[in-house]
Each structure stands twice: as structure tokens, then as C-alpha cells.
Amino acid sequence: MNRRELLKLIAATTGTAMIGGSGLLTGCATSSTQTALTFSPDDIVLLDEIAETILPRTQTPGAKDAKVGQFMTVYVNDCYTREEQATFHKGLLLLEERCHKTYGHGFMALQPAEREEFVSHLDKHAKAEIAAGKMHYFTMIKQLTLFGFFTSEVGGTQVLRHVAIPGRFDGELPYKPGDRAWATR
Amino acid sequence: MSTTQHFDAIVVGSGISGGWAAKELTEKGLKVLLLERGRNIEHIKDYVNASKDPWDYPHRGRPTQEMKRNHPVLQRDFVLNEETNGMWANEQESPYVEKKRFDWYRGYHVGGRSLLWGRQSYRLSQRDFEANLREGIAIDWPIRYQDIAPWYDYVETFAGISGTVEGLDHLPDGKFLPPIELNCVEKDVAARIKKAYGGKRLMINSRTANITQPKPEQGRVNCQYRNKCWLGCPFGAYFSTQSSTLPAAMKTGNLTLRPFSIVSQVLYDKDNKRARGVEVIDAETNQTYEFTANIIFLNASSFNSTWILMNSATDIWPGGLGSSSGELGHNVMDHHFRVGAGGVVEGFEDKYYYGRRPAGFYIPRFRNLDDTPRNYVRGFGYQGGASREDWNRSVAEMGIGADFKNALAEPGAWTIGMTAFGEMLPHHDNRIYLDHTVKDKWGLPVLAMDVEIRENEKAMRKDMLQDAIDIFEAAGVKNVSGGDWGYSPGMGIHEMGTARMGRDPKTSVLNAFNQVWDAPNVFVTDGACMTSASCVNPSLTYMALTARAVDHAVKELRKGNLK
Secondary structure (H helix, E strand, O other), X not given: OOHHHHHHHHHHOOOOOOOOOOOOOOOOOOOOOOOOOOOOHHHHHHHHHHHHHHOOOOOOOOOOOOOHHHHHHHHHHHHOOHHHHHHHHHHHHHHHHHHHHHHOOOXXXXXXXXXXXXXXXXXXXXXXXXXXXXXXXXXXXXXXXXHHHHOOHHHHHHHOEOOOXXXXXXXXXXXXXXXXXXXXX | OOOEEEEEEEEEOOOHHHHHHHHHHHHOOOOEEEEOOOEOOOOOOOOOOOOOOHHHOOOOOOOOHHHHHHOOOHHHOOOOOOOOOOOOOOOOOOOOEEOOOOOOOOOOEOOHHHOOOOOEOOOOOHHHHHHHHHHOOOOXXXXXXXXXXXXXXXXXXXXOEEOOOOOXXXXXXXXXXXXXXXXXXXXXXXXXXXHHOOOOOOOEXXXXXXXXXXXXXXXXXXXXXXXXXXXXOOOOOEOOHHHHHHHHHHHOOOXXXXXXXXXXXXXXXXXXXXXXXXXXXXXXXXXXXXXXXXEEEEOOOHHHHHHHHHOOOOOOOOOOOOHHHOOOOEOOEOOEOOEEEEEEEOOOOOEEEEOOOOOOEEEOOOOOOOOOOOOOOOOEEEEEEEEEOOHHHHOOOOXXXXXXXXXXXXXXXXXXXXXXXEOOOOOOOOEEEEEEEEEOOOOOEEEEEEOOOOHHHHHHHHHHHHHHHHHHHHOOOEEEEEEEOOOOOOOOOOOEOOOOEOOOOOOOOEOOOOEEOOEEEEEEOOHHHOOOOOOOOOHHHHHHHHHHHHXXXXXXXXXXXXX
């Protein structure tokens, strides 16, 4: 168990919600001047498609249904440090460049199987980089995809379960595989 | 100066203790002016985020860079988030000086931190009240457990504290509503701990100011298990000024609430040796007002109550009202924490839970009771809980695609974790003082913080870490790991001391009934009055001390002793 998980589970169960401060999703440092690097409508479409490859629509909605691309741009613009923004924007360029080298064209032109293969490779590569203590842009994209999706209304109510006002507590609810997780604790 | 208005009593501050002072004074028939430096927040109506879900926030609850720039102190910890943004003091308008790092989390609005508090509610024990005397540390408390016990009964009954009767001398039982249940894993781990330690270490239900039965006479509905307390509860299910004490005070017809009222000093009549009122700066208009009263309760939060004293009667005492002892501003305490452990519990994969609890478990203090003394004095308790991991569990380990999504849509392993809250000793050199070179938005001098944890706390932290690991391992928890994530004074948001109670005016600021020795019609009943810290969450004790002090104040007033 790493520190983040530990803090989260401690906080989630002691009445002090640990919101923010993961040090992974956002950096710790703040910058004093913040001129946002901007996203184009094409960027949002691209981010949507990458996110959909990570969390595709199945019998339940996928990342595009939850407008994860749009969410990512808002989050990067408002919550990332300038340095993290630069890493993220440069990452989109690197991703396209890598895609061109491998397949001869950009991500949007890939077939579904190619997208899955490409993103899967990128995922493994990013994991190796993180293990070596280096930040990788794909880790940012993946984290924001998961965060954006499972905290969305679509993800929280149609993929996970949510009851706005539980009204009671049952500490021993029967569970069988396939039962969905609660959206919030 | 504008017109002067007279009241029977003035209460400065509308948080947990100020709300109690206002309730008790008005119910005893006094005309009361309740002053609050910040804006008003009306019960239910102004809880703007109380019914929002994660997807209703543009950043899903996370702080933005702009929020971090606006809150350079708050952004150091989880308290800065999108959900409670706007509920914390404006750091630009109200700065302070950190001679040493001090994280000061302030709620400048009606209700103060009663809206934002952790709600854990435990009694101090006889052992706590005797500790200073027995160990020769600082000064003796002027009261003992039996002096405060009936007042604990009184405030618990009104506030509504859920919990279990355990029969422990060092964590006295109270007047409890039914507890918020432990979940199946916590119950199992609790039973294993009890067995492993022969009952010397216990995991019990949190005692928390969330009601598990309705209080229709107060218009409060029992907890609905949403776990959104800090956003204000539309059901009034947890104790706050807004849900509980303020409506009671309003109902008497004796209360005048004045928001945006910064008390700049207590006005002192040196011939009578009594306070005659307070000076107020209107935070919106900058206009100055005087209000007079027979008695004054300072409940502005520990450090701000002391700030007011330091800024009062300086023509007689350069250090301010109550400084003749040399102790005003000294003996700052907090609870040091951010040490703990966690692990995985196996065997409950066919179990889950329904509802979101605003509580968990508590492990009462077990060190330095009747066993072999450690290489430090006092002790600590643990707070924590067990739950199943969610989608956030495996960001690094799993791949992509449909199977990945489906796996994350199910709950993961049961994990359990806890963090220790340790007692911090009162040390004369841990202090706050006025820094006249820095002014706030209203031209008032600000506080400087000079506080650090010392050898006793550092030695205790080693046990806080190792004992957490040992307890979980003894209970069969798997993959146990612990950590000390670092602590800076203030992070516990339990700041205490700076105007301590005592038996002797030469060594204390307040007497046994929280009266300032040098002005007996001034009472300080928030955390400033604490002579030692115990290791339990302090707010319940402020409630009890406040009700007790009001009872005394009104009796004295009627005898003519406070004229």
C-alpha cells in the first residue's frame, strides 16, 4: 500500500475527506504566472478518443459518453501547474508523432484494434517510466480519464452505483461478483 | 464613535463555544449581543453545496491553481478543496506571521468551524485533569473531572453524541445516542484486537456529534449517511451553531446577532477593575462602534480570543488584559498526528456496505496508563476505518480496455487504516504574540506564531507509528505498512492554550470558572482556556466548560459580584 492509498483510506473513513493533495494527479508546486496553453476543438476530440480506448463503451457507457475529453481540458487549464500543462500539451504532440512513426498516420485515423494496441503499448511504456521515477504524459491522460469518468454523472450512476440519500447504514451488505462499487464513500 | 448600545451580555464569536454561550445566556433571560467577524450563513438556505454530487463540481472537488494562490496556507493540506471553497478565512485580508511554520485553518463566518469540524466528541478524564500536577508539568488544572462531568452530561444530551458505553476510566462514558455502527470488517478486527491484547487495547465506535435518532424539538433529523457534513447538513444531523445552539438562542427572543463585527478590544474600566464593553469595527464599512455589557464572553477561537485580550487595556498592561501572569499567548497546544498504518483484510469478499458513514472506529489511549511508563509522558488515540477500495485503487497496475473498465466498476479489497492523535504538552516557549509591523485589512496588528513540537512529542510519534503496525499485525491484517507523513503545529486544527485556566493569578490567565483574573466579568471559554490538551478531540470540552461558566456568571451577576 502506498502513501496515497493509505491517506485516502484513512481520510475516507475518518470524516475528513482527502480531496486533492495526491501529488500525482496534480503537482504540489504552484506557479505565480499562469498563461494557459490552449486546447483546440480537435484536441478535445483526440482526448475523447484516447479516453474511449482506455474506458470503452460496453454494455455500459464509456469515456466519450461522459465527455471526458472536455473535462480533461478544464482540469488541465485550471488545476495543473504551468509545468504540468507544458508536459501535457507536449505529450499530445509526442503521442501523435509516435503514432505517425508506428502507423504512418495520426491517432484519429487508426482502426479500433490499432488504437487499442497503440494505447496499450503507451500504457506499458508509461508505467516503466513512472517506475523509474519519471513523469510521463500518458500517465496524466490515463489518470484524468479515470478520474473524469468515474466522477462523472454517467460513470457514477450508470457504471458505478450512487444513492444520493442512503438514509441508513448497513455494515454487512451481501456482495457477489459483478455487483457494482459505490461512486462515493 | 457612533452610538453606544447596552446589553446584559456580549458574546464574541459564533462557533462551537460562542453558540453555546449565546444559548445559555439567552435561556437564562439575559439580553445578548452575539458578535461574529464574518458573514452570516443561514441554516440550510446558505449550504450551497450540501446536495451536490461529485459531477456537479467543474473540477470534481479538486482545488484549482487560483484557489491555491489565494490560500497559500490552506493549500498545504486537504482542507483546500472545491467543495468547501469560500468557507475558510481570506488569507490576504487576514494574514499572520509564521516565525515557525504554523498551519492556521480559520472559519470566519457565523457558525465558525462548527460547520466544518470533525465532530469526534470525547470526554477528558480525571487522569487528564491530574496529569500536569502529577508529572510536574506547567500548572495544575483548577478543576477535576467531577466539576465538569455534569456539564458533559448536559451538553451531550442537547448536542446529541452517538457512541457506546465502554466503562473505561480514561475515556469516560457519556449520555449517548445509539452508535454509528462499525462495518463487518471493523467488528472482526475489533474482536481480534480485544483478544490479542486481553482487553488492554480496544477498538470502539467513534463517538461523534451526529445524531442517530431525530431531535424533533430542535427541528433536527437523524443522520442520513451521506457523509457530506462539512458542507452543512440540510437535515441538521450534526451539531453546529446553525443546527442547534443558534435556533435555541433565537427562540428566546433575547438574542441580537451581528455579523461583520470585528472586536478590536475589550473596553476596560480601571477604576472598577471590570470590562465595560467592546469596541467593534464593522468589517464592511470600517466604522467603529462601542457596545457595553455587564459580562463578556470571548469565544473567538483560541488564538483570536487571546488576540483580543492582547489588544485590550494596553495602557495598564502593555501585554494586554490578562497578561499580568506572563502567560498570555503562551503554552500553545494542538494534537500532533499524521502518523498511522494501514493494510488489507481478507475473508470478507462477499460483504460490502450500504450508506456513507460520517464516522469510523476509535482506539482509546492505552499508553502510560497503569503499565510500564514509556520514554515520554501522556498518550494518543487512533481514528480510522475499513472500506473496500474503489476505482482509484489500481491506476498504476492495470491496463486499458473493456475488462479494465469492468474490473474498476467493482469494489476492490477491504482495506483498513488509522491515524494517531497525540497529546502535545503545554510549553511556555510555544507562543503567539502580536506583530505590529504587519497589519490586516482593517489596520489591526496580526498574530505571529512561534510553536514547535518537542522531545516528548517526537518520542511519542515513534510509538504512534509502531503501535499502529503492531495492532494491525496482531489482528491478522495483511500487508501492513505505516508511515509518519510529517506534522506541523496547527494541522490538527485543535489549537489550544494561550490563556490557560489555573489556581493562581501569577501563573494563569483564567480562574476555575474561566474568568480573567484581572477582569472577572470577562470569560474565555474556547480552546484558549485549556491547561493541558489530553489526546482526545477538544470541542466537547469547550461546550461543557462554556455551559458551566455561563451558569456561574449568571449566578454571580445576580449576587451583584460582577458589577
